[in-house]
Amino acid sequence: MTSANRSPILKTSHLLGIEGLSVPEATGLLDLGESYVAQSRASNKKAEALEGRTLINLFFEASTRTQSSFELAGKRLGADVLNMSVKTSSVSKGETLIDTASTLNAMRPDILVVRHQDSGAAELLSRKLDCSVINAGDGAHEHPTQALLDALTIRRRLGRIEGLIVAICGDILHSRVARSNIRLLAMLGARVRLIAPRTLLPAEADRFGVEIFTDMKQGLAGADIVMMLRLQLERMTGAFVPSSREYFRFYGLDREKLSHAKPGALVMHPGPMNRGVEIASDIADDLDVSLIAEQVEMGVAIRMAVLDALARGLARNETEPRGML
Amino acid sequence: MTPSGKTGRLAFRNARLIDPASGLDTKGGLLVENGRIADIGPRLFNDAEPRDPEVIDCKGLVLAPGLIDCRVFTGEPGSEHRESLSSASEAAAAGGVTTIVTMPNTNPVIDEPSLVDFIRRRAQATAKVHVAPMAALTQGLNGEVMTEIGLLKEAGAVAFTDGDRTVANARVMRRALSYAATFDALVAGHAEDPELVANAAITESEFATRLGLPAAPALAEAIIVERDIRLVELTGARYHFGQISTRAALDAITAAKRSGLPITCGVAAHHLLLNELDVRSYYTFRKVKPPLRSEADRAAMVEGVASGAIDVIVSSHEPQGADTKRQTFASAAFGAVGLETLLPAALNLFHDGQAGLIHILAALTSTPARLLGLQAGSLAKGMPADLVLIDTDEPFVVDERDLHSRARNTAFEGRKFQGRARMTFVSGACVFTRGGKDAR
Numbered sequence: 001m002t003s004a005n006r007s008p009i010l011k012t013s014h015l016l017g018i019e020g021l022s023v024p025e026a027t028g029l030l031d032l033g034e035s036y037v038a039q040s041r042a043s044n045k046k047a048e049a050l051e052g053r054t055l056i057n058l059f060f061e062a063s064t065r066t067q068s069s070f071e072l073a074g075k076r077l078g079a080d081v082l083n084m085s086v087k088t089s090s091v092s093k094g095e096t097l098i099d100t101a102s103t104l105n106a107m108r109p110d111i112l113v114v115r116h117q118d119s120g121a122a123e124l125l126s127r128k129l130d131c132s133v134i135n136a137g138d139g140a141h142e143h144p145t146q147a148l149l150d151a152l153t154i155r156r157r158l159g160r161i162e163g164l165i166v167a168i169c170g171d172i173l174h175s176r177v178a179r180s181n182i183r184l185l186a187m188l189g190a191r192v193r194l195i196a197p198r199t200l201l202p203a204e205a206d207r208f209g210v211e212i213f214t215d216m217k218q219g220l221a222g223a224d225i226v227m228m229l230r231l232q233l234e235r236m237t238g239a240f241v242p243s244s245r246e247y248f249r250f251y252g253l254d255r256e257k258l259s260h261a262k263p264g265a266l267v268m269h270p271g272p273m274n275r276g277v278e279i280a281s282d283i284a285d286d287l288d289v290s291l292i293a294e295q296v297e298m299g300v301a302i303r304m305a306v307l308d309a310l311a312r313g314l315a316r317n318e319t320e321p322r323g324m325l
Numbered sequence: 326m327t328p329s330g331k332t333g334r335l336a337f338r339n340a341r342l343i344d345p346a347s348g349l350d351t352k353g354g355l356l357v358e359n360g361r362i363a364d365i366g367p368r369l370f371n372d373a374e375p376r377d378p379e380v381i382d383c384k385g386l387v388l389a390p391g392l393i394d395c396r397v398f399t400g401e402p403g404s405e406h407r408e409s410l411s412s413a414s415e416a417a418a419a420g421g422v423t424t425i426v427t428m429p430n431t432n433p434v435i436d437e438p439s440l441v442d443f444i445r446r447r448a449q450a451t452a453k454v455h456v457a458p459m460a461a462l463t464q465g466l467n468g469e470v471m472t473e474i475g476l477l478k479e480a481g482a483v484a485f486t487d488g489d490r491t492v493a494n495a496r497v498m499r500r501a502l503s504y505a506a507t508f509d510a511l512v513a514g515h516a517e518d519p520e521l522v523a524n525a526a527i528t529e530s531e532f533a534t535r536l537g538l539p540a541a542p543a544l545a546e547a548i549i550v551e552r553d554i555r556l557v558e559l560t561g562a563r564y565h566f567g568q569i570s571t572r573a574a575l576d577a578i579t580a581a582k583r584s585g586l587p588i589t590c591g592v593a594a595h596h597l598l599l600n601e602l603d604v605r606s607y608y609t610f611r612k613v614k615p616p617l618r619s620e621a622d623r624a625a626m627v628e629g630v631a632s633g634a635i636d637v638i639v640s641s642h643e644p645q646g647a648d649t650k651r652q653t654f655a656s657a658a659f660g661a662v663g664l665e666t667l668l669p670a671a672l673n674l675f676h677d678g679q680a681g682l683i684h685i686l687a688a689l690t691s692t693p694a695r696l697l698g699l700q701a702g703s704l705a706k707g708m709p710a711d712l713v714l715i716d717t718d719e720p721f722v723v724d725e726r727d728l729h730s731r732a733r734n735t736a737f738e739g740r741k742f743q744g745r746a747r748m749t750f751v752s753g754a755c756v757f758t759r760g761g762k763d764a765r
Binding site for chain 1: 540
């Protein structure tokens with residue numbers, strides 16, 4: 001179906017964040033993602049949307065999950081995929097991110113997927129490169145494909161997003177996943193709640209059209225979806241919370257706390273999980289409650305959708321008249 | 326002081342003479358002899374054309390003491406590729422600045438009498454304007470052991486500072502202040518609690534949360550301001566906050582001044598004109614230390630200059646290169662060049678009706694001269710003829726390609742300003758003339 005319908009979905013040639021995305025663009029991506037779920041389940045998973053295109057995965061932070069998801073998405077759409085993992089230590093101080101960008105630019109990729117530890121890195125690259133740039137996570141800023149795959153997961157399970165109560169729990173302060181999800185879910189009409197100790201809530205979080213809770217039971221009351229965030233181990237030892245056992249006691253998701261949510265509430269986690277820190281194992285493994293595996297599946301589908309949408313933009317730009325020269 | 330003394334006479338006529346030190350603001354003329362101001366007055370050269378070898382018709386433009394910029398970082402020694410004393414002096418001359426007060430944050434750190442001597446000699450040999458070095462307050466800027474304040478002062482250090490670093494340890498600061506007071510030395514502090522601002526790139530706010538940048542609360546400034554005010558109370562040292570950026574700091578300093586403590590403070594031009602939102606989408610040229618603040622804090626800084634609670638306006642000139650600024654926002658270095666935009670930015674307050682011209686010029690000339698004990702910043706007879714001819718109305722757009730500084734990292738790129746230096750004189754010698762429209 002996708003090769004037949006090639007109407008444009010995105011107005012911009014990059015996906016740098018949920019901010020700047022319109023509701024029709026977001027739902028367009030979700031709809032397209034839906035079609036790729038079916039294709040990914042078929043025996044022939046291949047499509048041609050990216051045939052002849054070069055996709056570079058440039059990861060400055062290790063991420064098996066996101067990188068392989070983009071790799072698979074690119075390959076299923078027929079692109080040549082190159083994975084580049086740049087350890088921060090090996091980027092000498094002499095080479096700036098912009099130098100790296102011009103090197104890559106000379107290889108003439110069509111789409112660059114970038115993950116970087118600093119906020120704004122994808123934006124910076126998009127200004128310096130000729131290709132389309134997808135932000136696969138920049139600092140504590142945005143991770144748009146994660147938010148889109150979460151929205152697709154929710155929509156497929158519950159049939160809608162509007163009016164749902166979604167509780168996002170954990171390390172909001174450092175989380176790009178939380179920022180992108182807050183933006184997207186609020187845009188699509190969900191009621192978003194944030195639950196965290198004060199040390200893990202960003203400044204002025206209440207200005208984002210969300211409700212803030214520091215008590216898990218109150219925050220979960222009536223929630224349709226419980227979205228747990230990963231707590232980085234190095235942030236648990238007295239820096240932001242005193243210990244992992246104290247964190248689990250007050251903010252780890254177990255059966256008792258989950259019982260305060262709406263009956264039948266579903267649990268999500270962007271992975272990788274710290275079992276026994278932010279989520280109890282029996283919840284993570286309970287297929288009636290946990291959407292975690294489904295999130296991974298939706299991840300490939302939504303990334304295929306994003307790649308397809310950007311490729312349509314590339315084709316559009318290439319066929320446009322180039323002026324008088 | 327730097328340039329060689331000038332022989333002969335130089336006459337300025339038809340000037341609007343502004344001398345903040347004496348409160349003078351009048352039409353008139355000024356005569357320079359041997360690099361010093363020989364005469365000045367409303368009737369000078371009114372009736373008869375002076376017969377001097379060189380006469381400058383100012384055509385009603387403002388003739389004022391050359392500016393003194395109390396907070397200038399250069400790269401000499403150690404990072405001359407960013408800025409040398411010579412290139413900084415070119416930028417200064419183009420900005421109407423005739424004395425730059427240099428920070429000791431170089432490599433090596435200026436924490437030894439021989440290094441103060443080095444700066445002065447290098448300046449004499451290579452710089453177009455006067456260079457008045459501040460020396461380190463603690464050895465290596467490490468905040469642990471005080472420097473040889475007495476010897477450094479003898480060598481020519483005009484004040485003592487760790488530049489953009491805060492002495493974190495209150496015991497060290499207390500002793501350094503006590504010791505400095507022995508020599509009546511001025512200490513210039515930087516107010517940011519180092520632990521609170523560790524790794525932060527921007528002021529904590531809704532905007533910072535949106536950008537997902539590591540941020541620190543603005544009160545990191547007031548915490549140190551309050552501490553150092555108490556230490557001044559205890560030790561009696563003369564203390565200058567190199568630059569402040571928040572209302573909380575301003576309020577604390579205003580109260581301390583009212584109680585008679587020997588405390589003064591400065592503000593950087595960018596904190597008068599820009600707020601946190603000007604960082605827009607990760608614009609690293611506006612990553613400065615302390616970071617840009619809220620609009621309320623920016624307005625408070627303007628108010629502080631207008632009321633006189635803020636004593637001096639500085640550029641906080643800090644040259645950075647492509648290697649340090651072409652980075653992501655969190656990884657990029659702090660700092661913006663400012664010598665050439667200091668006067669235009671300050672004049673912005675005048676054009677907006679927020680402060681009078683003579684009041685603004687005082688914060689750039691007579692007040693810093695008094696604070697640092699410099700023979701400068703005044704049009705009195707006998708003073709060195711460090712002068713700037715200012716066209717207060719000339720409109721222009723800041724273009725980094727026009728800068729004389731070796732570094733291009735201006736926070737004001739593309740900004741429309743009104744008014745700038747037309748000619749600059751150091752000890753009677755012309756060190757800068759703006760091309761094209763010569764005032765002669």
